[in-house]
Amino acid sequence: MPQWDLANSDVILVMGSNMAENHPIAFRFVMQAKERGATVIHADPRFTRTSALCDIYAPVRAGSDIAFLGGIIRYILEKDLWFKEYALHYTNIATIIDERYQGPDELDGLFSGWDEEGKRYTYESWQYEGMTVPSSLAEHYIDTTESFNDETKRLSEGPPPQDMTLQHPNCVYQIMRRHYAGYTPEMVEKVTGCPAETFLKICEALTKNSGPDRTGAICYAVGWTHHSTGVQMIRAAAIIQALLGNVGRPGGGILALRGHTSIQGSTDIPTLYDMLPGYLPQPHAFKPHETFKDFLEMEQTPTGWWANFPKYAVSLLRAWYGDAATPENDWGFDWLPKIIGDHSQLPMTVAMRDGVIRGLFLMGQNPVVGSSNSHMVQRGLANLEWLVVRDFAETESATFWYQGHQVRNGEVRPEDIKTEVFLMPASLAGEKAGTFTNTHRLIQWHDRVVDGPGDSRSELWFVHHLAKRLKALYAESDRPQDEPLKNLTWDYSEDDVMGEPSADDVLKEINGYTWPERKQVGDYQDLKDDGSTACGCWIYSGVYPAEAHNQSRSRCPDGPDGPGTHLGWAFAWPSNRRTLVNRASADPDGKPWSERKKLMWWNAEKGHWDGHDKPDFPRTKSPDFKPDWDSQPQGMDAIGGADPYIMIADGKASLFVPSGLKDGPLPTHYEPVEAPIRNPMYKVQGNPTAKRWEHWDNPLHDPGSPDYPYALTTYRLTEHHSGGTPTRSVPTTAELQPEGFAEISYELAEELGIKNLDWVVLTTARGEIETRALLTHRLRPFHYDGRIIHQIGLPWHFGWKGYATGDIANVLTALIGDPNTSMHENKALTCNLRRGRLGKGH
Amino acid sequence: MRKPTRRRSLLDRIKSFGKEWSLPRQLQGQSHVDKAAESSMSRSLRPRLEEADSVGTSICPYCAVGCSQLVYAKDGKVIHVEGDPRSPINQGTLCPKGAATFGLLTSPRRIDKVLYRRPGGTEWEVKPLDWAMDRIAFLTKRTRDESFVRRLPDGTLVNHTLALASLGGATLDNEENYAIKKLFSGGLGMVWIENQARV
Numbered sequence A: 001m002p003q004w005d006l007a008n009s010d011v012i013l014v015m016g017s018n019m020a021e022n023h024p025i026a027f028r029f030v031m032q033a034k035e036r037g038a039t040v041i042h043a044d045p046r047f048t049r050t051s052a053l054c055d056i057y058a059p060v061r062a063g064s065d066i067a068f069l070g071g072i073i074r075y076i077l078e079k080d081l082w083f084k085e086y087a088l089h090y091t092n093i094a095t096i097i098d099e100r101y102q103g104p105d106e107l108d109g110l111f112s113g114w115d116e117e118g119k120r121y122t123y124e125s126w127q128y129e130g131m132t133v134p135s136s137l138a139e140h141y142i143d144t145t146e147s148f149n150d151e152t153k154r155l156s157e158g159p160p161p162q163d164m165t166l167q168h169p170n171c172v173y174q175i176m177r178r179h180y181a182g183y184t185p186e187m188v189e190k191v192t193g194c195p196a197e198t199f200l201k202i203c204e205a206l207t208k209n210s211g212p213d214r215t216g217a218i219c220y221a222v223g224w225t226h227h228s229t230g231v232q233m234i235r236a237a238a239i240i241q242a243l244l245g246n247v248g249r250p251g252g253g254i255l256a257l258r259g260h261t262s263i264q265g266s267t268d269i270p271t272l273y274d275m276l277p278g279y280l281p282q283p284h285a286f287k288p289h290e291t292f293k294d295f296l297e298m299e300q301t302p303t304g305w306w307a308n309f310p311k312y313a314v315s316l317l318r319a320w321y322g323d324a325a326t327p328e329n330d331w332g333f334d335w336l337p338k339i340i341g342d343h344s345q346l347p348m349t350v351a352m353r354d355g356v357i358r359g360l361f362l363m364g365q366n367p368v369v370g371s372s373n374s375h376m377v378q379r380g381l382a383n384l385e386w387l388v389v390r391d392f393a394e395t396e397s398a399t400f401w402y403q404g405h406q407v408r409n410g411e412v413r414p415e416d417i418k419t420e421v422f423l424m425p426a427s428l429a430g431e432k433a434g435t436f437t438n439t440h441r442l443i444q445w446h447d448r449v450v451d452g453p454g455d456s457r458s459e460l461w462f463v464h465h466l467a468k469r470l471k472a473l474y475a476e477s478d479r480p481q482d483e484p485l486k487n488l489t490w491d492y493s494e495d496d497v498m499g500e501p502s503a504d505d506v507l508k509e510i511n512g513y514t515w516p517e518r519k520q521v522g523d524y525q526d527l528k529d530d531g532s533t534a535c536g537c538w539i540y541s542g543v544y545p546a547e548a549h550n551q552s553r554s555r556c557p558d559g560p561d562g563p564g565t566h567l568g569w570a571f572a573w574p575s576n577r578r579t580l581v582n583r584a585s586a587d588p589d590g591k592p593w594s595e596r597k598k599l600m601w602w603n604a605e606k607g608h609w610d611g612h613d614k615p616d617f618p619r620t621k622s623p624d625f626k627p628d629w630d631s632q633p634q635g636m637d638a639i640g641g642a643d644p645y646i647m648i649a650d651g652k653a654s655l656f657v658p659s660g661l662k663d664g665p666l667p668t669h670y671e672p673v674e675a676p677i678r679n680p681m682y683k684v685q686g687n688p689t690a691k692r693w694e695h696w697d698n699p700l701h702d703p704g705s706p707d708y709p710y711a712l713t714t715y716r717l718t719e720h721h722s723g724g725t726p727t728r729s730v731p732t733t734a735e736l737q738p739e740g741f742a743e744i745s746y747e748l749a750e751e752l753g754i755k756n757l758d759w760v761v762l763t764t765a766r767g768e769i770e771t772r773a774l775l776t777h778r779l780r781p782f783h784y785d786g787r788i789i790h791q792i793g794l795p796w797h798f799g800w801k802g803y804a805t806g807d808i809a810n811v812l813t814a815l816i817g818d819p820n821t822s823m824h825e826n827k828a829l830t831c832n833l834r835r836g837r838l839g840k841g842h
Numbered sequence B: 001m002r003k004p005t006r007r008r009s010l011l012d013r014i015k016s017f018g019k020e021w022s023l024p025r026q027l028q029g030q031s032h033v034d035k036a037a038e039s040s041m042s043r044s045l046r047p048r049l050e051e052a053d054s055v056g057t058s059i060c061p062y063c064a065v066g067c068s069q070l071v072y073a074k075d076g077k078v079i080h081v082e083g084d085p086r087s088p089i090n091q092g093t094l095c096p097k098g099a100a101t102f103g104l105l106t107s108p109r110r111i112d113k114v115l116y117r118r119p120g121g122t123e124w125e126v127k128p129l130d131w132a133m134d135r136i137a138f139l140t141k142r143t144r145d146e147s148f149v150r151r152l153p154d155g156t157l158v159n160h161t162l163a164l165a166s167l168g169g170a171t172l173d174n175e176e177n178y179a180i181k182k183l184f185s186g187g188l189g190m191v192w193i194e195n196q197a198r199v
């Protein structure tokens, strides 16, 4: 949902986020909603400025979020407060699941299909009865190797089996009721520490403010993603919103508050290992991706929007390899490198550490501060042959060889570190032109106003000139392995004497054009699978729809009396739609659910969808359209006129997810991998599929370990940004927040004899840091089973460079990952604490 | 250009204070938000922006809220950054980080030359940009050529190298991410390509 749409919400739950401090400008819209009478709720381990501005604050123990959210789901189902008309038609609540399915309520924490040896699930028993459903997002099933292909074809044979009376014991509704039966308010209180009374107040506020006439929003940030169960926390929120009818409607939705300025853009056009631009999967050596035909067969879903997959894949290959891509050579598909496993950031640390990676480019990222297990990262950097750091100032990652921990503590001398290091000055926004994509998919252009100092250059300049040099170096090669580089299209014009490549040219290629005429395509619907179009990222099509029309530069907001969707302000992918799934803002017949929550509606006279936004639905598909199952419909022909979730193979929101998740079809409470207590809900302690990297450099704590008795959670500050370089280098922000600290409750401080501003040492099996104690009532201990569990909060921006310094929080953290995303678990660890300082040489 | 203000004697100051003290004027009904707050001193001040010879639209380089900014420059140097009042996201406002953008662009900690540390070196050396680019291209090719795998032992075609890696992208432009992915993955066959999305 667009951030400004929060102002239209009647209830807002902020959880896994300290929005007031970390996304302050977006929080304005929460305050606007509050002024209009909305109830604002904050659930968090720390009482922050967000809590202070809310109507209800719920303290929750770090890592217990699914118990809390599962409790809300139970409340909605048991009290029968879900939005029936919406959920019955727009979600898979009535769909019948395979009879072999069993849930954690029956198997004490596991789902059916568990393979103890492989520590993974097989997914057959999670499928719809009689048919196999493919995942809707490449990102989530890259490591699953089974082919769904032949079985998924049955999706074209008829609608998924449903029982609209919800009586069938294996329909999703009944399964969910059984699954969440144990998540009672008393259990929520026991597991999360949130008083049952507060919890119930929240349930009431959420359900009271959802329905035809009212909508609610949920905002989250890395407080949810940084867990070994992070994906399932967000899933739990999605279930709540789908049950309450809060998706695709004004003031309804889930807003992911992302961190970096273009973190959304760098996910859409991924500098990520597992995806190609536009959420196409990177070919995988251990999946049936042998030939392009196999790849398409495997990845194209028979029904729903992803049936268009071949058009986007061929157009991408045409954009990359130009005329060298032909039908005969599978459009150059073989030239794409295949991945062989998890190549994400955590295993990258291990691969550096173990000498697999020999050369590394760091482009505006500072892993010595920002990556888990900083000591291991520093040892990894010291093990490289060469390192290129592109940044605007010296970073910790560029200076590990003379100021790093291992140098300071005498483990290694600079003379013995063989890494060849280049630190290259980088230009910043304002000194280069291009686009950022913000957290609600808005692609906004920024101008080049001045040049960066001295030899500062953009990353575009760097990659462009590296490409030109490499092409020259490989020009004479006739080895097949060098063909992809030689054939790579690279003809961007250069704008000035410095040879700055034209960002316009690149954005035009991303948008797509006809081949070989290079006439801009207006929209992704114009893309073809016959090689007649080239497109760098299909979902961005429309951002540069004509030669002289860069929509990301458009700056025409709505006036005060306008609809408030601001369609003239920049470009939101896809097709400038501001609210995804906005077909759901109308009832199955195409009428708005209420006048107050009107967004899109079916105009029967004209035979198309109308409204304040661009429809996220085929414009002329009537609400009463029914697939003609006798003809075995493909693609969108298999999606009915009242099925708004067009990216999902059956057009319905997946309350229950048959494919695509490695840790189960329904969110389940597991304790963090490093937890201060045993799992109160199941025999299974932690997420059984969580990723662990066994390495002597990455030891983990046993649950409930007496050596590491305290819960540790990391967080961010308003005045600093992530790895810290862009704020610790600025005098004003450094002055506002000048050094590192740890937040410690008065109760714990008294136990350990710590006074405010004392030096303290925090310890984990990965390392030790020293910092100042900040005693506070904002973090309170939890009581569990007659025990007190203390929590410690630690901001993680600090390092040894810049005007504001402090020890590196990530020295304490570990490589532990969510099974679906490989996201680390830094929001819930355990540690020890003592008063004092580290010895000299630290 | 800003007019130089005349140095005033103490007596002058006292006199003008008596004349210009805002309180009596407010008591007489002048608005405290504009007129009454004026003085001959404030009247002689000019906004810094008037000196700008160029202005461009920018986007805050910090978080993903995506606040719009106006960047003002004079003689090729940034002189001011402020929130763009037209933006439906920030309507002219900026948070403490966004408001620090001018300080970021003009930070004394910025480097303007390539710094190079040779293997085993104990100090940075300043190097020409061209030299560094040539050297990096050479190292990239050497590492790639020494590590490239066309087929796995079982014959599966993989066309990749595991010895080169790239980290970063979330602070960069879409065009830059596109170029990185295109060259590194589509051209060089790198698979270790990651950014802050998992941080």
Ligand code: SF4
Binding pocket: A022, A023, A024, A025, A026, B060, B061, B062, B063, B064, B065, B066, B067, B090, B093, B094, B095, B096, B097, B098, B099
């Ligand atoms: S001004 Fe603040 S809230 Fe806005 S984009 Fe920048 S950092 Fe984010």
